[in-house]
Amino acid sequence: MNPISNINDSRITVGLDIGSRGIKCAIGEIKAENNNVKLLGVSEMESAGIKKGIIIDRDVLIDRIEKVINSAELMADEKVTKLSLSITGNHIRCINTQSAISLNHTNGLSNGIKEKVIGDSDILQVLSSSQSISLPIDRDILHTIPQEYSVDMLDEIKNPVGMIGRRLESKVHLVTAATTAMSNIANCVEELGLTVENIVFQPLASALAVIDEDEMELGITLVELGYTTTNIAVYQKGSIKHSAVLPIGSKSITNDIAVMLQISIKEAEEIKIKYASALSSMSSSDLMIEFSKTFKSKSASISENEVSKYVEARTQEIFQMVFQEISKADIKDPLTYGIVLTGGGALMRNIVPMLEKTFSIKARIGQSIKIEAAKDIADGPNFTTCMGLLLWPLHTKDFSQLRNNQNKSFRGILKRIRHTIENMF
Numbered sequence: 001m002n003p004i005s006n007i008n009d010s011r012i013t014v015g016l017d018i019g020s021r022g023i024k025c026a027i028g029e030i031k032a033e034n035n036n037v038k039l040l041g042v043s044e045m046e047s048a049g050i051k052k053g054i055i056i057d058r059d060v061l062i063d064r065i066e067k068v069i070n071s072a073e074l075m076a077d078e079k080v081t082k083l084s085l086s087i088t089g090n091h092i093r094c095i096n097t098q099s100a101i102s103l104n105h106t107n108g109l110s111n112g113i114k115e116k117v118i119g120d121s122d123i124l125q126v127l128s129s130s131q132s133i134s135l136p137i138d139r140d141i142l143h144t145i146p147q148e149y150s151v152d153m154l155d156e157i158k159n160p161v162g163m164i165g166r167r168l169e170s171k172v173h174l175v176t177a178a179t180t181a182m183s184n185i186a187n188c189v190e191e192l193g194l195t196v197e198n199i200v201f202q203p204l205a206s207a208l209a210v211i212d213e214d215e216m217e218l219g220i221t222l223v224e225l226g227y228t229t230t231n232i233a234v235y236q237k238g239s240i241k242h243s244a245v246l247p248i249g250s251k252s253i254t255n256d257i258a259v260m261l262q263i264s265i266k267e268a269e270e271i272k273i274k275y276a277s278a279l280s281s282m283s284s285s286d287l288m289i290e291f292s293k294t295f296k297s298k299s300a301s302i303s304e305n306e307v308s309k310y311v312e313a314r315t316q317e318i319f320q321m322v323f324q325e326i327s328k329a330d331i332k333d334p335l336t337y338g339i340v341l342t343g344g345g346a347l348m349r350n351i352v353p354m355l356e357k358t359f360s361i362k363a364r365i366g367q368s369i370k371i372e373a374a375k376d377i378a379d380g381p382n383f384t385t386c387m388g389l390l391l392w393p394l395h396t397k398d399f400s401q402l403r404n405n406q407n408k409s410f411r412g413i414l415k416r417i418r419h420t421i422e423n424m425f
């Protein structure tokens, strides 16, 4: 049976996450009754042609992307033609901005004129003007995410539609990225005849998959431990406050083990996955790990506890950098829900107890919400970005991408933004 195409099929949603370690694809079916997604197919292959989010061999990367998508198509029995794509890298920056528009100017002079209520077009206008920041020629706005509105002296308004006032102010979180990095990665996918509908900064996609509304309200930070990057998104009062990329990931732990034991990266990676503990006090001093001595061509051994001491030190260093980033977020109250971990690095043994003991912060591994599937697939931290990409077209709060969506009529866009704003908090 030939798989059917999803080109005009709005019930199918597809996510493609091109990581430095693995390329992952997920295909899902939208459940109209609750806006959840039923997972139909997933696939993952080792990455090739990309490093730290930057393409180093285009042909090799395209070939690998094609294989990953084909394999997910086979499992889902659906033909992919459009998808949402993740992006990360050192070139991504975030900034919080605010802008204001005036409303009802004539009312000061009039008497008895009924004041006009704030409508969708005012929201569009104020969000558009919040995008007017000066950007270098090689940089573009990737996301424009509303945080809150003020009407005259009233702050922290979640949805000002229907209110009356003289001045409407919006606070937004802008994510910018290098134009060439975005187009190069999208071109690789489009070369395969596919349409890239959305490009999404990785932690924002992951957050959709694992953070619920209560957690966003009371404060939580998503930390995505990838292979060469650590992506961060801080949420409080129902909206994103800060996001960032650190150019260090789980690969640095592998490198430490390789250098320390003088073994290959491949062997060090195996030892890390099988034995390493992020909290050395929870590892065994009696369990000896055999490894090959590359240069002396004889085997040697080291205890699990000894390896874990190095792993713990590096993991702590990464989290010190994470906490420095969190401190840049303009938040006054503590993060009630602490940290939610995603990315393959979150599979490191005892990473949650390490965070709780060393940094006295609440932590948990992210588990997918709104995804209907076998728990072991949907909850794999290395697949979280893909799960978020599946949900992105349904639940995004991103004004830029809602507006840029050429397939939607202006009226349709307004409706979606309004719907988004209503569901935002």
Ligand SMILES: Nc1ncnc2c1ncn2[C@@H]1O[C@H](COP(=O)(O)OP(=O)(O)OP(=O)(O)O)[C@@H](O)[C@H]1O
Residues within 6 Å of the ligand: 018, 019, 020, 021, 022, 023, 047, 052, 053, 088, 225, 226, 227, 228, 229, 230, 249, 250, 251, 269, 272, 273, 274, 343, 344, 345, 346, 347, 348, 349, 381, 382
């Ligand atoms: N059980 C495990 N214990 C420790 N680390 C693990 C485990 N399983 C996977 N990892 C690590 O997860 C990392 C891969 O994570 P992930 O798939 O999120 O990376 P990526 O998305 O390809 O990278 P990036 O997002 O940085 O481009 C690898 O470094 C791998 O060693």
Ligand SMILES: [Mg+2]
Residues within 6 Å of the ligand: 017, 018, 019, 020, 202, 226, 227, 343, 385
């Ligand atoms: Mg990743």
